[in-house]
Amino acid sequence: MQSYQKLLKDNKDWAAEKLSVDPDYFDRLAHLQTPEFLWIGCSDSRVPANEITGTQPGEIFVHRNVANLVINTDVNVLSVLDYAVNHLKVKHIIVCGHYGCGGIKAANTNNDFKPVLNMWLRNIKDVYRIHREELDAIKNEDKQNDRLTELNVQEQVFNLAKTSIIQRAWKNEQRPDLHGWVYGLNDGLIKPVFEMKAGTHIDTIYEYNNL
Numbered sequence: 001m002q003s004y005q006k007l008l009k010d011n012k013d014w015a016a017e018k019l020s021v022d023p024d025y026f027d028r029l030a031h032l033q034t035p036e037f038l039w040i041g042c043s044d045s046r047v048p049a050n051e052i053t054g055t056q057p058g059e060i061f062v063h064r065n066v067a068n069l070v071i072n073t074d075v076n077v078l079s080v081l082d083y084a085v086n087h088l089k090v091k092h093i094i095v096c097g098h099y100g101c102g103g104i105k106a107a108n109t110n111n112d113f114k115p116v117l118n119m120w121l122r123n124i125k126d127v128y129r130i131h132r133e134e135l136d137a138i139k140n141e142d143k144q145n146d147r148l149t150e151l152n153v154q155e156q157v158f159n160l161a162k163t164s165i166i167q168r169a170w171k172n173e174q175r176p177d178l179h180g181w182v183y184g185l186n187d188g189l190i191k192p193v194f195e196m197k198a199g200t201h202i203d204t205i206y207e208y209n210n211l
């Protein structure tokens, strides 16, 4: 059996298992999606949102990309954000990075990864520049990357707050709260590193006054 055929076989087993426990399982899920959370995580195969948070299908709306970035020209992440905030009415948005992230490590070198990876990783280099003083002082390479991972999550939370999508929801509905977390591949534990409650003021240059 080819490796991908095993995925299809395991899917059949999984669906049968779900039905054996709850015959209405798929009927119910097919008709309703009311997740309370939007998860913006890394594409890394070792950080599956549902599994590490013990949540089931229907509970978390998920977007993943390399190094969990929120970029203001990325139609993909902004579409997910728009839908999650304005239609699903999520109460919390979680940006979850992870220690040992390949995207963070790659950005923290001077290696040319060629377009398009250079374009993507540039956003992480910008995070380094903003926090250069703190990061330059950390001489251990792994520890420096760990801290860059945390600061990257923090900057992505700021990037969410800079959007009119978030600012409008904060003004009209006092939600969602924004959370920056980092997952540890070594111990399986999530560390909250940054939080921004709905309505928090950010640098005024980013704040819209005619929402």
Ligand SMILES: [Zn+2]
Binding pocket: 042, 043, 044, 066, 067, 098, 100, 101, 102, 103, 104
């Ligand atoms: Zn990663």
